[in-house]
Amino acid sequence: MKAEIIAVGTEILLGEIVNTNAQTVAQLLARLGITAQYQTVVGDNPQRLTEVITTAEQRSQVIFLIGGLGPTPDDLTKQTLATHLQIKLAQDPQAVAKLVAWHQQKQQPMPANNLAQAEYLAGGEPLTNEIGLAVGSYLKTEAHAYFILPGPPREFGPMLRQQVQPRLSQLLGRQQVIVSEMARFFGIGESLMAEQLQDLIATQTNPTLATYLKHFEVGVRITAAAESQAAAEALIAPVLQEVKRRLAPYYVGLGEERTLPEEVLTLLRRRQATVTAAESLTGGAFQALLTGLAGASNVFPGGWVTYANQVKAQLLGIDPQLIATAGVVSAPVAQAMAEQARQLLDTDFALGFTGVAGPDSLEGQPVGTTFIGLAERDRPTQVIECHFAGVRNEIRQRAALSGFKLLYDRLQQ
Amino acid sequence: MKAEIIAVGTEILLGEIVNTNAQTVAQLLARLGITAQYQTVVGDNPQRLTEVITTAEQRSQVIFLIGGLGPTPDDLTKQTLATHLQIKLAQDPQAVAKLVAWHQQKQQPMPANNLAQAEYLAGGEPLTNEIGLAVGSYLKTEAHAYFILPGPPREFGPMLRQQVQPRLSQLLGRQQVIVSEMARFFGIGESLMAEQLQDLIATQTNPTLATYLKHFEVGVRITAAAESQAAAEALIAPVLQEVKRRLAPYYVGLGEERTLPEEVLTLLRRRQATVTAAESLTGGAFQALLTGLAGASNVFPGGWVTYANQVKAQLLGIDPQLIATAGVVSAPVAQAMAEQARQLLDTDFALGFTGVAGPDSLEGQPVGTTFIGLAERDRPTQVIECHFAGVRNEIRQRAALSGFKLLYDRLQQ
Numbered sequence: 134m135k136a137e138i139i140a141v142g143t144e145i146l147l148g149e150i151v152n153t154n155a156q157t158v159a160q161l162l163a164r165l166g167i168t169a170q171y172q173t174v175v176g177d178n179p180q181r182l183t184e185v186i187t188t189a190e191q192r193s194q195v196i197f198l199i200g201g202l203g204p205t206p207d208d209l210t211k212q213t214l215a216t217h218l219q220i221k222l223a224q225d226p227q228a229v230a231k232l233v234a235w236h237q238q239k240q241q242p243m244p245a246n247n248l249a250q251a252e253y254l255a256g257g258e259p260l261t262n263e264i265g266l267a268v269g270s271y272l273k274t275e276a277h278a279y280f281i282l283p284g285p286p287r288e289f290g291p292m293l294r295q296q297v298q299p300r301l302s303q304l305l306g307r308q309q310v311i312v313s314e315m316a317r318f319f320g321i322g323e324s325l326m327a328e329q330l331q332d333l334i335a336t337q338t339n340p341t342l343a344t345y346l347k348h349f350e351v352g353v354r355i356t357a358a359a360e361s362q363a364a365a366e367a368l369i370a371p372v373l374q375e376v377k378r379r380l381a382p383y384y385v386g387l388g389e390e391r392t393l394p395e396e397v398l399t400l401l402r403r404r405q406a407t408v409t410a411a412e413s414l415t416g417g418a419f420q421a422l423l424t425g426l427a428g429a430s431n432v433f434p435g436g437w438v439t440y441a442n443q444v445k446a447q448l449l450g451i452d453p454q455l456i457a458t459a460g461v462v463s464a465p466v467a468q469a470m471a472e473q474a475r476q477l478l479d480t481d482f483a484l485g486f487t488g489v490a491g492p493d494s495l496e497g498q499p500v501g502t503t504f505i506g507l508a509e510r511d512r513p514t515q516v517i518e519c520h521f522a523g524v525r526n527e528i529r530q531r532a533a534l535s536g537f538k539l540l541y542d543r544l545q546q
Numbered sequence: 547m548k549a550e551i552i553a554v555g556t557e558i559l560l561g562e563i564v565n566t567n568a569q570t571v572a573q574l575l576a577r578l579g580i581t582a583q584y585q586t587v588v589g590d591n592p593q594r595l596t597e598v599i600t601t602a603e604q605r606s607q608v609i610f611l612i613g614g615l616g617p618t619p620d621d622l623t624k625q626t627l628a629t630h631l632q633i634k635l636a637q638d639p640q641a642v643a644k645l646v647a648w649h650q651q652k653q654q655p656m657p658a659n660n661l662a663q664a665e666y667l668a669g670g671e672p673l674t675n676e677i678g679l680a681v682g683s684y685l686k687t688e689a690h691a692y693f694i695l696p697g698p699p700r701e702f703g704p705m706l707r708q709q710v711q712p713r714l715s716q717l718l719g720r721q722q723v724i725v726s727e728m729a730r731f732f733g734i735g736e737s738l739m740a741e742q743l744q745d746l747i748a749t750q751t752n753p754t755l756a757t758y759l760k761h762f763e764v765g766v767r768i769t770a771a772a773e774s775q776a777a778a779e780a781l782i783a784p785v786l787q788e789v790k791r792r793l794a795p796y797y798v799g800l801g802e803e804r805t806l807p808e809e810v811l812t813l814l815r816r817r818q819a820t821v822t823a824a825e826s827l828t829g830g831a832f833q834a835l836l837t838g839l840a841g842a843s844n845v846f847p848g849g850w851v852t853y854a855n856q857v858k859a860q861l862l863g864i865d866p867q868l869i870a871t872a873g874v875v876s877a878p879v880a881q882a883m884a885e886q887a888r889q890l891l892d893t894d895f896a897l898g899f900t901g902v903a904g905p906d907s908l909e910g911q912p913v914g915t916t917f918i919g920l921a922e923r924d925r926p927t928q929v930i931e932c933h934f935a936g937v938r939n940e941i942r943q944r945a946a947l948s949g950f951k952l953l954y955d956r957l958q959q
Binding site for chain 1: 558559560561563564565566568569570571572573574575576582583584585586587588589591594598601736737740756758825828829830831832833834836837838840842843846847848849850851852853854856857858860861890891903904905906912913914933934935937938939942
């Protein structure tokens with residue numbers, strides 16, 4: 134069985150966006166052992182798209198069409214394939230209801246052309262889009278299987294895993310089950326990780342190992358094929374254990390979709406513990422990451438962004454003398470920020486962040502220097518010193534996430 | 547003149563790498579006004595590559611072949627095109643000398659197959675590779691121009707600028723200059739914007755208009771081709787003026803690389819004014835966006851994330867009775883948050899954010915409902931009510947950026 138990928142979008146042809154979706158599909162196909170010999174990008178043009186589809190049909194059985202499902206008149210992917218196959222489009226009632234609700238929430242009338250987003254190829258199945266409004270479409274004909282998916286990666290990614298993967302396995306008609314587990318690590322670079330796992334990556338064939346970089350975390354995906362879920366999991370378990378053993382100090386959990394802040398939120402909720410923060414260089418990034426998660430209000434009452442020195446004194450009661458003697462980017466200031474913040478809101482934990490985000494150095498401290506304090510009720514405060522590389526926002530993100538890692542490690546104890 | 551891009555590499559088909567080279571070429575073509583209707587990826591397979599080249603020759607005059615120039619036996623791009631065109635390969639003496647020197651430096655004998663990297667299409671020109679060892683190749687036939695370039699982006703990028711761009715300009719045979727200007731807007735959807743500019747987008751040929759979505763802002767890029775920079779700018783000016791006139795309430799500045807928070811920071815610095823914020827639903831996102839910008843410390847002393855109601859009372863002094871009567875998601879609470887925050891840090895401006903980020907509704911208010919207060923020294927406080935659609939983090943980002951827009955509009959007055 135051969136598959137090929139057609140991305141539809143003038144924005145790719147103009148170089149405005151890079152075609153990461155093709156990579157995501159290609160990785161899935163490779164994992165499933167499906168041969169993919171071609172990728173094509175074509176604009177939102179029915180004639181050229183039809184030609185490209187026709188060529189693909191001559192050489193592949195599974196055809197992916199990605200992009201061009203939006204509400205604007207140049208979004209024509211579904212319509213073009215329907216015309217080409219001489220079938221009709223049908224409306225998915227669930228997707229229609231979602232469109233109506235979305236416009237109600239915005240308190241705006243729904244333009245009629247928006248309904249096109251709820252359409253799928255008649256005789257096939259709609260593919261639910263959990264994130265966005267454009268429904269996908271799956272159609273199996275005698276000779277071909279067509280998957281139509283929306284272009285935005287955050288919609289497209291989950292649909293690929295939840296909607297496409299099981300249908301591909303079914304098409305493959307094997308009893309084989311493909312199971313993946315992702316172990317996630319923070320604070321180690323991808324190349325250093327690959328080096329530490331080199332022998333496993335090079336020699337393992339089932340399961341296979343591959344490394345990934347996402348949101349400053351690095352992941353190791355371990356993928357096994359077997360006759361059952363249990364058999365695949367049994368193949369994965371010892372390799373996963375070995376990977377975790379080698380990279381133990383950096384481990385932050387399992388699961389492709391989870392993130393370090395989510396792990397911390399889960400651990401805090403489990404303990405019914407609370408946390409606050411006083412942020413200087415991170416400027417609210419730690420709190421924004423935490424409150425970006427549903428359920429944050431259970432563990433986080435609030436906190437401070439204390440950017441200027443006098444605000445550290447005014448709002449947190451940091452002794453200006455301490456800042457003058459130790460320097461604002463110092464372990465004692467990080468400790469005092471954490472301790473004062475914890476005391477003021479009477480939380481179980483508190484983090485204090487001070488450092489140099491750049492572009493300029495501060496008080497002689499080079500860009501990237503960061504001190505993070507972790508205060509805990511009835512325990513001594515811990516302060517770590519970090520030196521981050523990268524530009525301003527990389528440093529800020531790494532610093533905020535290092536605060537989560539510090540708390541994660543504490544919550545494991 | 548039409549161009550198309552063929553990337554050659556099994557590693558792209560397997561999803562191991564993403565095809566960023568196609569984007570880099572596409573951007574260059576777009577800037578030069580050369581139409582690119584197709585991108586293709588094909589493996590290191592002479593037969594399939596020949597088919598793809600043949601198809602490309604039928605629809606485009608300029609053909610890019612990227613990748614497959616290395617020393618291993620599966621690197622066959624140059625050989626395949628030579629065979630297809632029935633011409634020979636020639637050796638570039640400079641590239642041969644570089645290969646010899648490289649191996650001498652490493653004190654290793656040079657395997658004979660390494661010399662393939664020094665080959666180019668006979669009758670054409672070698673394209674110097676400053677970074678790597680594989681030379682590129684340029685060939686102009688009666689009907690087509692072929693560019694063969696190495697795959698590694700750090701080799702490929704400089705070659706594109708130094709070797710390819712001048713040859714493309716020569717092919718175009720014009721003295722033409724391409725100039726673009728991007729006008730940015732916030733608070734209007736891309737489809738509504740496209741609707742309001744529909745006649746301009748449809749009828750304009752020089753300059754052309756295109757809409758873009760980036761970081762919740764929508765942009766209109768106006769691109770003109772003319773004999774000089776000044777002439778191109780003169781073509782753009784009246785169209786830009788008309789676009790700004792139609793979308794005036796949403797305008798937030800010019801420039802592809804800038805963002806709304808940057809515009810606000812610039813305006814605040816120009817006035818030597820300061821701002822603080824008290825954030826509930828946005829949870830630090832406003833302050834994190836602001837402090838993400840270098841120079842934020844000049845305008846921002848610090849602020850609060852007041853998530854829980856009792857923290858709004860404790861840290862900002864919001865009357866619990868007000869929250870009880872008006873509800874926490876209300877105009878009076880947004881107003882009080884802004885006013886109290888401004889007073890406490892004695893800033894020129896302050897923003898207060900309260901709303902429902904979801905996933906659950908709050909106090910009977912639906913997800914997306916948001917009140918933003920803007921307090922200013924010696925002026926009455928303004929409060930806006932918004933209803934944002936989307937998931938939790940979209941709502942939070944839109945709310946934070948709407949705070950920037952509110953302040954942007956005030957700073958224009």
